[in-house]
Amino acid sequence: MQDENKNIILILIVLALFTGATIELSEGSTIIGIVLFIVAAGVISKIKLTGDNAAFKSSKIFLFVGIFIMGAVSAYNLTTRSSIGTLDSMTFIIGTSLFAMGTARNDLRQIGEFGLYISFVFTVLYLIFYSFFGYFNIGFLHIFDHYFVLMPTVAVLKIVGIPVEIIAIETITLYGEEAMTIVIGGPCSGLYSMFLLIGIVAGYSRIEKIEVRKSLFIMLFAISIAYLANLFRVIILYLTAYFYGLEAMSVVHTHIGWIIFAGTAGLIMYILNIKK
Template sequence: MMQDNKTIIIILLILALFTGATIELAEGSSYVGVALLVIAAVLFTRIRLTKSVILKNSRLYIVLGLFIVFSDLLYNFITHSSLGTLDSMTFFLGISLIAFGINKPQLHSLGEFGAYISAVFIALFLIFYSMFGALKIDFLHLFDHYLVLMPTVAMIKILGIPVEIIATETVTLYGAEPMTIVIGGPCSGLYSMFLLVGIVAGYSRMEKMDFRKSLQLLGFAVLVAYIANLVRVLILYISAYLYGIDVMMMVHTHIGWMIFAFTAGIIMYIMNRK
């Protein structure tokens, strides 16, 4: 049980660091994002996973990984684009494939785990953001309105903070002066859910967990991500109300993954103990 608890805690820390790295790379400091990824990689070496089978055609994965990294960087250079969340995860996929192809057991395992996380994240991102948009499926706006904005507005009103819904993803908060806040995009918490699903998929696949246990872990992971995001949005409301919009934007960039780690740690630790 002690070893299981230790493994769960390390996985939660890795999960939180990956979430934080994605947010920092997309909206905050690139240096902080890279540092969080490095720390997560180091922590992964502390996990005792089932040994992976080293493949004979390992060079193929190294070449494929290098191609993905080079292609992503070249595309952004040609289009003069800044690196976003999808670019970060694509880059992470390429690095993971390179590590997967190296004939060292720990690097191989790390690469396999990272490839699962990034591949699942990219697939879900393309489905929910690209495909749904192309098919004009209004899932994201409905999710933001009914599952994020309305619950958090109801909770913030209980605290006595005056707030008014003025659009599907927009509220007016009445602090020192009226402030318009858009609850959408990263505030939906879907990025955290995508990362969690990828981590669960990778860990369950590498540990050869049975399908039922994997689904249970996945359900808890999604619940953790949802609750953590509601807490994050509430903190944004309170920050804006007490200190203004500028402080709220600073909190918006950095606090999300920290709140996520704290909430995830409590819920998953309790579930593991039971």
């Protein structure tokens, strides 16, 4: 039982680090984001996975492909002098995961496989919802932000008596000491956290050989909880802006996602452990 509790705590830390790294890379400091990913990889190495072996055998092909992907991402960003974005970072993690899967050490191959599931699932979902939908002018993200994030959270503010007005599909005006315009979109949708969580559940379930039906149930449950947790996060941001101003909200916005998502994901990983 002590080992299981330690395992859950380590997984919780990893989830917080991965989430924080994703937020920093997309909104904050690229250097901090990369450091957080490296620390997360180190913490993963301390987790004792109970699966018998990594699904993939060691192969030099994985090593070479991993090195190529990492080199290609680095060369692209250096050549174009662009900042490392969310898709860049996830592609780089795919490369590092493949590199780890190509090593001779079983524990590193398991870590690599776990990282590959997380980054690959996130990347595929990101390409579908952000790149594919954007290319074909499918307005799903705007609809989701408006009807599933903005309107429910605004309704809560009105219930507690905070003056607020919807002025656009993803924009509100919050009337505190002064009128403040707040845009709900991008990371505020909570989709990044959902993508990351789906990848984590998929990877953990696969390595731990959890039954598919149970994994799907946990995944649906996880998405639901992650959605509600994100609404809670957005409401906190509104309240921070209302009482303390936009500058305070900006600071809280960068960090609160780690805490809420880590707690939510930790609960879900605990359920995964008892459902094995």
